[in-house]
Amino acid sequence: MTAIxxxxxxxxxxxxxxxxxxxxxxxxxxxxxxVVAAIDGTADDLxxxxxxxGGDHRLVCADVTRPDGVDVVLEACHGAVDIVVTxxxxxxxxxxxxxxxxxxxxxxxxxxxxxxxxxxxxxxRLAAEASIVHIGSTLGSRGEAxxxxxxxxxxxxxxxxxxxxxxLGPDGVRVNLVAAGPAVAAEHVAAVVLFLASERARGAxxxxxxxxxxx
Amino acid sequence: xxxxxxxRRAVVTGGTRGVGRATSLALARExxxxxxxxxxxxxxxxxxxxxxxxxxxxxxxxxxxxxxxxGRARLVAAAxxxxxxxxxxxxNLGTYRPAAxxxxxxxxxxxxxxxxxxxxxxxTQALLGLLADGGAVVNxxxxxxxxxxxxxxxxxxxxxxxxxxxxxxxxxLAPRGIRVNTVxxxxxxxxxxxxxxxxxxxxxxSAIPLRRFVTATDVADVVLFLASDLAVAVxxxxxxxxxxx
Numbered sequence: 001m002t003a004i005x006x007x008x009x010x011x012x013x014x015x016x017x018x019x020x021x022x023x024x025x026x027x028x029x030x031x032x033x034x035v036v037a038a039i040d041g042t043a044d045d046l047x048x049x050x051x052x053x054g055g056d057h058r059l060v061c062a063d064v065t066r067p068d069g070v071d072v073v074l075e076a077c078h079g080a081v082d083i084v085v086t087x088x089x090x091x092x093x094x095x096x097x098x099x100x101x102x103x104x105x106x107x108x109x110x111x112x113x114x115x116x117x118x119x120x121x122x123x124x125r126l127a128a129e130a131s132i133v134h135i136g137s138t139l140g141s142r143g144e145a146x147x148x149x150x151x152x153x154x155x156x157x158x159x160x161x162x163x164x165x166x167x168l169g170p171d172g173v174r175v176n177l178v179a180a181g182p183a184v185a186a187e188h189v190a191a192v193v194l195f196l197a198s199e200r201a202r203g204a205x206x207x208x209x210x211x212x213x214x215x
Numbered sequence: 216x217x218x219x220x221x222x223r224r225a226v227v228t229g230g231t232r233g234v235g236r237a238t239s240l241a242l243a244r245e246x247x248x249x250x251x252x253x254x255x256x257x258x259x260x261x262x263x264x265x266x267x268x269x270x271x272x273x274x275x276x277x278x279x280x281x282x283x284x285x286g287r288a289r290l291v292a293a294a295x296x297x298x299x300x301x302x303x304x305x306x307n308l309g310t311y312r313p314a315a316x317x318x319x320x321x322x323x324x325x326x327x328x329x330x331x332x333x334x335x336x337x338x339t340q341a342l343l344g345l346l347a348d349g350g351a352v353v354n355x356x357x358x359x360x361x362x363x364x365x366x367x368x369x370x371x372x373x374x375x376x377x378x379x380x381x382x383x384x385x386x387x388l389a390p391r392g393i394r395v396n397t398v399x400x401x402x403x404x405x406x407x408x409x410x411x412x413x414x415x416x417x418x419x420x421s422a423i424p425l426r427r428f429v430t431a432t433d434v435a436d437v438v439l440f441l442a443s444d445l446a447v448a449v450x451x452x453x454x455x456x457x458x459x460x
Contacts, residue, residue, distance in 0.1 A: 003219035003245065004445070165459040169424025174459070181448075188448035195440045203400075203433030205425055205459030214385040214394065214450025 004198045007032035010080060010127075011197065014038040014064050014073055014118050015087030016110050020135050022046045023186035024085050024193050029053040031194055033083060038062045038073040065109040070121040080127040083197040086115045087135040088157075091150020099149060107149035111136065112156045119164060119175075132168075132175040133196045134161055135189060138212050140179065154179070158208055165206030174205040181212025218246030219443055224298040224347075226290070228252045228281055228338060229308030231259040233405040234355055237431035238305050238438050239274075240266055245439060248273040250297050252290050254280050254308070281308060281334055287341040294345055301345045303442040306335040307355040313366045324369050331373035336380060349392040351442040354381055355434075356399035358457040374399070378453045385451030394450040396441045401457025404428040424459035 011033040013025045018039060025037040026049055035057045037046060043059060050057040060076045063069035064086075088111030094103055115134050139147055140154030161177040168175060176196045180189045192211050195201055225242045229235040230251025236259070239251040243266075253260055253276060260276040263269060277293040280286035294301055310330040314323060335354055346352070359367060360374035377397050385395040402409065402419055409416060409428060420426060437456045440446055
């Protein structure tokens with residue numbers, strides 16, 4: 001049983017991680033929020049599930065690593081936004097020798113650039129006491145052989161989150177980060193996102209919530 | 216909003232004042248059975264019991280000095296009698312007596328380390344047999360343990376120690392499905408307000424991004440989250456509730 005009630009709240013869930021976007025979009029919708037989910041590619045299953053959830057949810061296809069992709073997402077949102085969730089990709093493994101500038105740029109773009117562009121784009125539409133939740137990875141603090149790009153991007157989200165919390169805090173906007181461990185189910189990550197999106201987390205901002213089962 | 220901790224059995228140490236009081240009340244509101252332990256302030260316990268959500272069929276208070284073995288035995292006996300078992304243990308009690316290092320007496324240092332760290336370890340140890348599989352332990356730390364603060368050497372050393380206790384116990388109890396986490400609050404406004412001179416208050420406030428002090432209820436809501444199924448994959452973590460400092 002969940003005590004999180006998001007009835008009347010408008011949520012935007014964007015990202016490249018299909019599982020995370022899907023789990024967050026569905027749990028926010030189940031808690032009563034109206035959801036716009038955006039993913040780069042097709043997601044027929046999610047489109048069907050959002051329809052089944054009832055309510056005025058939408059799914060759009062957009063590449064939010066580019067400003068014009070963010071514009072597409074914002075066009076799908078009507079009015080103000082209370083909840084913003086960004087989910088970068090699950091970091092892949094690329095040994096240093098294969099870490100070309102392109103691979104490096106893609107890793108940072110899909111995580112950091114996307115998060116910044118989305119928040120920058122949605123900023124004028126944020127409702128009072130809005131909550132922003134970035135989903136990243138414990139890789140940023142753990143590190144892993146062959147994962148330097150993903151780890152750098154994940155660590156970058158910590159600084160991004162802390163700075164945005166300080167910048168947007170005076171307007172009542174909270175910004176937090178969920179750092180997911182490699183073995184954690186998307187549903188369990190979404191449960192923490194749900195809490196952070198709610199007013200129950202009203203005292204928490206600029207914080208990294210590690211969700212790794214204690215490993 | 217549906218109660219999400221219905222049927223859970225909770226013990227809160229230092230449970231009649233400040234963050235402990237807010238946690239006891241929030242647990243009661245969310246349907247849990249609650250045993251609030253307090254050291255000596257009977258009037259605070261009476262005030263707690265006067266709240267509507269303090270349902271007398273499932274909410275109790277016990278007076279016991281948990282720094283002593285007989286006091287801990289008293290808590291264990293009360294938990295067995297009133298709850299039968301423990302699903303949620305909130306290690307909250309603590310003492311707060313700032314002192315500069317050159318003014319910190321040996322007995323005060325010992326007390327501060329004991330009352331803010333050791334006691335949580337021995338209370339958890341005493342209740343271990345009653346702690347149910349799948350349960351949760353939530354310790355109350357302090358945001359300043361991470362940042363440091365003048366005249367808080369003993370307090371922050373003890374509170375920082377909770378992070379290690381949390382991480383190790385989380386690994387030790389993981390096979391039983393018991394999750395252990397710590398909530399580290401910033402400057403907290405309790406039912407007694409904030410006891411600070413106005414200039415200090417103003418300068419502290421301007422350092423908090425959300426431009427307000429965290430309330431004891433704000434902290435309690437994060438404690439409840441960590442105790443709930445929403446946090447099923449959160450263990451060994453220390454979570455700050457400080458308005459973004």
